[in-house]
Amino acid sequence: MTPSSEICSVKVALHIRPLVADERLQGCKDCVSVVPRLPQVQIGTHSFTFDHVYGNGGAESSAMFEQCVAPLVDGLFQGYNATVLAYGQTGSGKTYTMGTGFKDGCQTGLIPQVMDTLFNKIETLKHQTEFQLHVSFIEILKEEVKDLLDSASESKSVVANGHTAKVAVPGKPTIQIREASNGVITLAGSTEVAVSTLQEMAACLEKGSLSRATGSTNMNNQSSRSHAIFTITLEQMRKLHSVSPVNDTPDEDMGEEYFCAKLHLVDLAGSERAKRTGTGGLRLKEGIHINKGLLALGNVISALGDEKKRKEGMHVPYRDSKLTRLLQDSLGGNSKTVMIACISPADINAEETLNTLKYANRARNIQNKPVANRDLISSEMQQMRQQLKYLQAELCARGVRAASDEVQVLRERIAWLEATNEDLSRKLHEYRSRCAITEQCEIDAYEGHASSAKSDGLKRNFQSMDSSEYHMDEGISGDSSGEIDEAAKEWEHTLIQSTMDKELHELNKRLEQKESEMKLFGGVDTESLKQQFRKKILELEEEKRTAQQERDRLLVEIENLAANSDGQAQKTQDTHSQKLKAFEAQILDLKKKQESHFELLKKKQRSDEAAKRLQAEIQYIKAQKVQLQHKIKQEAEQFRQWKASQEKELLQVLQRKTEEAAMASKRLKELLEARKSSPRESSANSNGHVSPGQGNEKLLRRWLDHELEVMVKVHEVRLQHEKQKQEHAALAKELALLKQVDQLSPSGDSPQEGKNGHRHTRYISS
Numbered sequence: 001m002t003p004s005s006e007i008c009s010v011k012v013a014l015h016i017r018p019l020v021a022d023e024r025l026q027g028c029k030d031c032v033s034v035v036p037r038l039p040q041v042q043i044g045t046h047s048f049t050f051d052h053v054y055g056n057g058g059a060e061s062s063a064m065f066e067q068c069v070a071p072l073v074d075g076l077f078q079g080y081n082a083t084v085l086a087y088g089q090t091g092s093g094k095t096y097t098m099g100t101g102f103k104d105g106c107q108t109g110l111i112p113q114v115m116d117t118l119f120n121k122i123e124t125l126k127h128q129t130e131f132q133l134h135v136s137f138i139e140i141l142k143e144e145v146k147d148l149l150d151s152a153s154e155s156k157s158v159v160a161n162g163h164t165a166k167v168a169v170p171g172k173p174t175i176q177i178r179e180a181s182n183g184v185i186t187l188a189g190s191t192e193v194a195v196s197t198l199q200e201m202a203a204c205l206e207k208g209s210l211s212r213a214t215g216s217t218n219m220n221n222q223s224s225r226s227h228a229i230f231t232i233t234l235e236q237m238r239k240l241h242s243v244s245p246v247n248d249t250p251d252e253d254m255g256e257e258y259f260c261a262k263l264h265l266v267d268l269a270g271s272e273r274a275k276r277t278g279t280g281g282l283r284l285k286e287g288i289h290i291n292k293g294l295l296a297l298g299n300v301i302s303a304l305g306d307e308k309k310r311k312e313g314m315h316v317p318y319r320d321s322k323l324t325r326l327l328q329d330s331l332g333g334n335s336k337t338v339m340i341a342c343i344s345p346a347d348i349n350a351e352e353t354l355n356t357l358k359y360a361n362r363a364r365n366i367q368n369k370p371v372a373n374r375d376l377i378s379s380e381m382q383q384m385r386q387q388l389k390y391l392q393a394e395l396c397a398r399g400v401r402a403a404s405d406e407v408q409v410l411r412e413r414i415a416w417l418e419a420t421n422e423d424l425s426r427k428l429h430e431y432r433s434r435c436a437i438t439e440q441c442e443i444d445a446y447e448g449h450a451s452s453a454k455s456d457g458l459k460r461n462f463q464s465m466d467s468s469e470y471h472m473d474e475g476i477s478g479d480s481s482g483e484i485d486e487a488a489k490e491w492e493h494t495l496i497q498s499t500m501d502k503e504l505h506e507l508n509k510r511l512e513q514k515e516s517e518m519k520l521f522g523g524v525d526t527e528s529l530k531q532q533f534r535k536k537i538l539e540l541e542e543e544k545r546t547a548q549q550e551r552d553r554l555l556v557e558i559e560n561l562a563a564n565s566d567g568q569a570q571k572t573q574d575t576h577s578q579k580l581k582a583f584e585a586q587i588l589d590l591k592k593k594q595e596s597h598f599e600l601l602k603k604k605q606r607s608d609e610a611a612k613r614l615q616a617e618i619q620y621i622k623a624q625k626v627q628l629q630h631k632i633k634q635e636a637e638q639f640r641q642w643k644a645s646q647e648k649e650l651l652q653v654l655q656r657k658t659e660e661a662a663m664a665s666k667r668l669k670e671l672l673e674a675r676k677s678s679p680r681e682s683s684a685n686s687n688g689h690v691s692p693g694q695g696n697e698k699l700l701r702r703w704l705d706h707e708l709e710v711m712v713k714v715h716e717v718r719l720q721h722e723k724q725k726q727e728h729a730a731l732a733k734e735l736a737l738l739k740q741v742d743q744l745s746p747s748g749d750s751p752q753e754g755k756n757g758h759r760h761t762r763y764i765s766s
């Protein structure tokens with residue numbers, strides 16, 4: 001049972017009955033006065049204050065139940081034990097006040113009102129709580145506990161000399177007072193009748209009241225000769241509801257909460273003086289026992305009521321009598337207790353009344369610590385259930401339930417990516433080797449074509465110049481092989497660029513895929529999630545440990561109970577065994593939850609590792625990409641430089657040839673001028689004589705032929721130069737385009753087709 005302690009004093013109410021007929025006949029006077037509107041009474045010079053005073057000018061007796069007992073009935077539903085104790089001299093009205101003389105459905109007294117209220121409340125709560133009610137009714141007569149509800153002893157009640165008493169049935173075990181390890185006092189062997197209606201409970205009260213030992217004394221025609229305790233045990237199994245976080249509707253799956261509380265309604269035997277009660281023999285013996293019990297009760301009340309002694313931890317003599325032993329819980333223990341001190345206002349009873357008032361006044365100082373008797377197991381189970389609910393909700397919120405599926409999907413995706421990667425690498429390798437072969441074939445084919453085409457074209461034109469004194473073949477005679485080299489170089493450059501562009505394109509594609517994979521990992525704060533998991537696992541471990549400890553404790557308790565062979569022990573043992581089973585199931589459940597948490601944590605770790613690998617792969621691809629881009633740039637730059645140097649060289653040659661052509665043309669002009677200025681020389685030579693002028697003419701003609709040839713060649717070179725210039729412009733344009741592509745290259749697309757097409761055309765045309 002879980003304690004939720006609060007300290008509260010024993011409440012004391014004073015009930016002053018009116019003067020009874022007998023007293024009036026004796027001419028008794030009222031010696032007790034109630035201070036108006038105060039719970040205070042005066043008797044002689046003595047003044048006493050209580051929590052409530054009823055009757056004889058005080059509050060109406062009818063208000064007693066509402067003010068003193070109804071709160072205790074309410075507390076019963078919250079799991080608090082309670083005791084209502086009627087104390088007072090014989091004939092002071094205890095039985096009347098308690099209603100333990102309940103006969104023929106007569107509703108006076110507190111017990112019938114308790115029963116009414118109890119069943120009304122059960123009626124209003126039964127839709128959400130399951131109730132079980134038991135009653136027991138015992139009396140302590142001459143220091144023996146007797147069962148007033150035992151059917152076997154019913155017929156054995158005897159009436160002799162106006163005295164009703166039960167005869168002990170042979171073989172029937174006597175009722176034993178037991179104290180459990182937690183200090184709870186129980187009666188082993190008493191009849192506990194399960195009741196479900198007011199009528200059944202009233203029948204029990206009536207039956208027990210009839211069985212109770214009563215006798216006639218001078219003070220009371222029907223004096224109770226025993227202490228009677230009517231006990232109502234209320235067990236509740238309350239259905240717990242939690243509110244669904246999704247739609248605010250009650251969730252039925254929260255289990256139950258168990259409460260068990262007892263209400264003792266005690267009608268003590270009246271204190272008496274043998275002289276006044278006029279008893280002798282059997283009555284006297286009864287009276288001695290009654291007084292002994294009450295004296296023990298007085299001592300307990302004194303010990304508990306003295307604050308100083310209480311603080312010093314003074315011994316409380318509960319064990320001095322069966323009465324005090326049974327009321328141990330109600331006085332200074334786990335119970336909310338109300339004592340109703342009953343007094344007669346008659347002056348003839350002044351001394352007893354004063355004693356009662358002193359007794360009751362001391363009882364006000366007793367402090368109890370009532371605790372709600374909630375079943376520890378059910379409350380722990382409830383806590384565990386709530387914890388589990390919380391965990392499940394949290395896991396749901398964080399999408400961890402889907403984590404395992406997600407990890408599976410990612411694994412498959414990684415496997416697919418790796419396969420694709422391998423496939424692409426293989427294709428790339430094949431492509432490269434194909435490229436190398438194609439490149440070689442292209443070069444070979446080009447070389448073959450060039451050697452024939454060039455010899456037909458350029459070589460034919462320039463061949464004659466090889467032997468000339470002007471050495472016009474310089475720079476041009478090597479053009480054939482030079483152009484072949486150039487074309488091969490360009491072709492190689494195009495192929496390299498194309499391969500690298502494709503490589504870059506592949507890398508970009510892979511990078512894109514890997515990055516989209518990474519995004520799947522990115523949604524969850526994995527570190528904090530892992531922390532949460534670890535925390536929950538630790539919490540579950542802690543809960544499991546607590547549950548195991550509780551189970552061990554229960555086992556020990558069951559073993560102890562097993563040692564006790566009586567019915568009550570057996571019953572408690574059965575209850576404990578059931579709880580133990582439930583508990584073990586709970587522990588098993590917790591273990592499973594813990595294992596599943598471990599599994600989730602492992603999966604999460606594996607998924608993190610996969611994410612790490614993916615990240616590393618992405619980094620590697622990025623590095624590769626940067627390297628490739630750098631290479632493309634470098635290759636383009638090298639080619640550009642080579643092309644520029646080629647053009648520069650060509651321009652130099654052209655310039656030189658142009659200058660030479662200009663020189664030749666100038667000389668030709670000079671020679672023509674010289675010929676015009678000597679016509680005689682030429683006529684004289686026409687007579688058949690070879691003059692020195694004739695030799696010159698011959699020389700001049702030869703020279704002229706040569707000059708003309710040179711001029712034709714110069715013209716051809718000029719044409720060639722024009723052509724080269726056009727090509728140069730086209731190349732510059734292409735180079736600019738390449739540079740642009742290079743800058744935009746992450747997409748990997750490049751206008752390869754155009755370049756190749758253009759160059760190829762150029763090779764053919766040249």
Ligand SMILES: Nc1ncnc2c1ncn2[C@@H]1O[C@H](COP(=O)(O)OP(=O)(O)OP(=O)(O)O)[C@@H](O)[C@H]1O
Nearest residue numbers: 017018090091092093094095096220223224269270
């Ligand atoms: N408040 C009351 N109003 C009217 N009559 C009362 C009241 N209280 C008690 N009486 C009457 O007083 C008589 C004695 O009452 P009761 O039997 O309840 O005393 P008791 O304290 O139980 O005595 P005992 O200790 O001897 O059993 C009874 O006849 C009862 O009807």
